[in-house]
Amino acid sequence: MLLAQGEERKSEIDVLGIVIADDQDRERTWLRELLTKHLSIHTSIFEAEDGQKALELVREHKPPVVFLDIEMPKLSGIKSAESILKELPQTGVIILSNHSDEIFVRKLWKLVPPDGAFGYVLKDSTDQQVIDATKAVLGGDCWIHPRIQRIIRRTENGATGLTDAEFEVLVCIAIGFTDKATARRLYITEKAVQARLKCLYTKLGIPIKGASEEDEYNHRCRALNLSFRRGLINRAELADWEEQVW
Amino acid sequence: MLLAQGEERKSEIDVLGIVIADDQDRERTWLRELLTKHLSIHTSIFEAEDGQKALELVREHKPPVVFLDIEMPKLSGIKSAESILKELPQTGVIILSNHSDEIFVRKLWKLVPPDGAFGYVLKDSTDQQVIDATKAVLGGDCWIHPRIQRIIRRTENGATGLTDAEFEVLVCIAIGFTDKATARRLYITEKAVQARLKCLYTKLGIPIKGASEEDEYNHRCRALNLSFRRGLINRAELADWEEQVW
DNA sequence: AACACGTTTAGGGTGAACCCCAGGTCACTT
DNA sequence: AAGTGACCTGGGGTTCACCCTAAACGTGTT
Incomplete structure (x- = not known):
């Protein structure tokens, strides 16, 4: 190495x-x-x-x-x-x-x-x-x-590195899917999608609701912002994901 | 020219x-x-x-x-x-x-x-x-x-080109702000924010709810996706917007 | 065997984000 | 003076996205 x-x-x-x-x-x-x-x-x-x-x-x-x-x-x-x-x-x-x-x-x-x-x-x-x-x-x-x-x-790092499951839902919300559409796409229930998202938000460091100040952020969009800036999402990949039939 | x-x-x-x-x-x-x-x-x-x-x-x-x-x-x-x-x-x-x-x-x-x-x-x-x-x-x-x-x-083009007002709310949802936070930031009401967003969604070509198929998309995230691919948003600008005090 | 961990699924609740419709201001055009 | 277009604001409604807690499964570790 x-x-x-x-x-x-x-x-x-x-x-x-x-x-x-x-x-x-x-x-x-x-x-x-x-x-x-x-x-x-x-x-x-x-x-x-x-x-x-x-x-x-x-x-x-x-x-x-x-x-x-x-x-x-x-x-x-x-x-x-x-x-x-x-x-x-x-x-x-x-x-x-x-x-x-x-x-x-x-x-x-x-x-x-x-x-x-x-x-x-x-x-x-x-x-x-x-x-x-x-x-x-x-x-x-x-x-x-x-x-x-x-x-x-x-x-x-376990606290910041995404698992495959978390990454999958990230891709879906980046495409713009609702929870329901995401569930359909990944063959899991809507609840499972939300559970994955919750983990994702935590790992990206999004403050949970009720904590400290007022709820300033829309978690879903904030996650896209942070993922974007981390390079987990980029323009080429977005176009790619949507083309695929999966 | x-x-x-x-x-x-x-x-x-x-x-x-x-x-x-x-x-x-x-x-x-x-x-x-x-x-x-x-x-x-x-x-x-x-x-x-x-x-x-x-x-x-x-x-x-x-x-x-x-x-x-x-x-x-x-x-x-x-x-x-x-x-x-x-x-x-x-x-x-x-x-x-x-x-x-x-x-x-x-x-x-x-x-x-x-x-x-x-x-x-x-x-x-x-x-x-x-x-x-x-x-x-x-x-x-x-x-x-x-x-x-x-x-x-x-x-x-009037049907696809964004006005300054629409662009402002786009920036805010790209940062991850809620409607309320956006309203505070832009000194307008929450309703005004939503009105701007509605125009934005239309201009970006997001199908309105109820039209044709099932509601597959989360409009807010879909808007970010399309804006991203159009180059209305990019990594450098995102970082820039958040640094600014406005 | 006991444990931690990631994952799925559930029930039940709240508020944010969206829908439609309508009324109003302001600037600019005709 | 009437019209047009962009924008702000309001009421009232629905759905989606998030919150909490809790139970169950498999895997791999200790």
């Missing part, structure tokens, strides 16, 4: 191939040039501008490591990672994201096999950090950005 | 100075190099990594055009633009954003003087589009990305 600090041994990375997936030209160019500086000459870099193509390139070349941006057309980086890890579990996936949304951490955490190596780099990371992450993943270790590590700790 | 198509006259831009503000090194580098190619030799480019510094550079050099990223530390691009346009209204502001959020369009629309020139470029724009925008703004015209133009049309 820890990172290999930049050991000064000329830092040359010697692998067969690497796949880079990002929909923005400029990001790909930057990363390609950065990697080229540190790779041996006979390494090929393959580029994809969407998740679908990334998946195909990985199938074709079976690289030890693949860089995935999260926001991509056709197939998101997370979904690509899911397919990749299902077919080739030993692939080292390095997520390269703009945002530190908790939801991505949640998803990824379930995707990666216990002994798998993966990386999580934010786009404001330094060049050195990206190189460190690449080396770590190639060596079978994980490299996770400090900000992401903080989020992981939060999800693992 | 229209753009000057790339007239092939060697495209050299001759101005005294240009300010670029973006918190990401790579974006600044890209833009600087792009502009350098098209600028005359004796033009200086000044760079800022946050909104505060951008403001100071503009005050110092009074450039005819300034590029502003929206997401920046200390002072957002929008707020920088507000200060800049208040002090030096003839400055050509070009917003360079990752996102096409309706809220930014709303804000900017009120900031720019009627006869002012400004640009709105998205980060997936082509190099040519950025150059076109720069030329247009220098020439006193506006250049607005097609996707942004669509949004502007939506805000101007």
Whole structure:
């Protein structure tokens, strides 16, 4: 889980191939040039501008490591990672994201096999950090950005980390469902939905009614606000959830 | 309002100075190099990594055009633009954003003087589009990305564009306030809040109760969902609204 | 075996959030 | 002067979303 600090041994990375997936030209160019500086000459870099193509390139070349941006057309980086890890579990996936949304951490955490190596780099990371992450993943270790590590700790804390059950109802109220509609969707009773919601509100730190000051907040909307700001909800996911038939 | 198509006259831009503000090194580098190619030799480019510094550079050099990223530390691009346009209204502001959020369009629309020139470029724009925008703004015209133009049309449409009153209550329910708390905050009655909300729901296209199928949606949360996806609400703004004392 | 924990389900109560209808002000247009 | 549109306010009603307490189940821990 820890990172290999930049050991000064000329830092040359010697692998067969690497796949880079990002929909923005400029990001790909930057990363390609950065990697080229540190790779041996006979390494090929393959580029994809969407998740679908990334998946195909990985199938074709079976690289030890693949860089995935999260926001991509056709197939998101997370979904690509899911397919990749299902077919080739030993692939080292390095997520390269703009945002530190908790939801991505949640998803990824379930995707990666216990002994798998993966990386999580934010786009404001330094060049050195990206190189460190690449080396770590190639060596079978994980490299996770400090900000992401903080989020992981939060999800693992019993008092603040949401269970799957709580997350399910959060998704439903984020779509805008009533309790009744949510119950129908999840095949549970309305009372169960409310019980889950109550836990959710507590974990998000919403003050219970009657406590201290006047009841200033609508719990349901307040939960959406806090979830939003924690990155448990975001625009892309909202659109995604509604499309699905479940 | 229209753009000057790339007239092939060697495209050299001759101005005294240009300010670029973006918190990401790579974006600044890209833009600087792009502009350098098209600028005359004796033009200086000044760079800022946050909104505060951008403001100071503009005050110092009074450039005819300034590029502003929206997401920046200390002072957002929008707020920088507000200060800049208040002090030096003839400055050509070009917003360079990752996102096409309706809220930014709303804000900017009120900031720019009627006869002012400004640009709105998205980060997936082509190099040519950025150059076109720069030329247009220098020439006193506006250049607005097609996707942004669509949004502007939506805000101007009476059936879908929100009034200031409706937007105010939207902000309040996004924070998570109850109707009562909202009424207190806006110095109106609870009934007035509900009247505004009713209009809001209609404009967002939420089906009224009793219509067609069963009542599937919680209007309040559904409104947040739709507003979120329209870009009327986003994470940065949520945090911002709550900090303010109003 | 005893315990904690997450989860489901229940009954019963309150207030918030929504519905419709109607009357009123104000600014701007015709 | 009449009309239009956006907004505030009121009364009166229904439903939804929350509160409390309590019982029961399975799982994994001690």
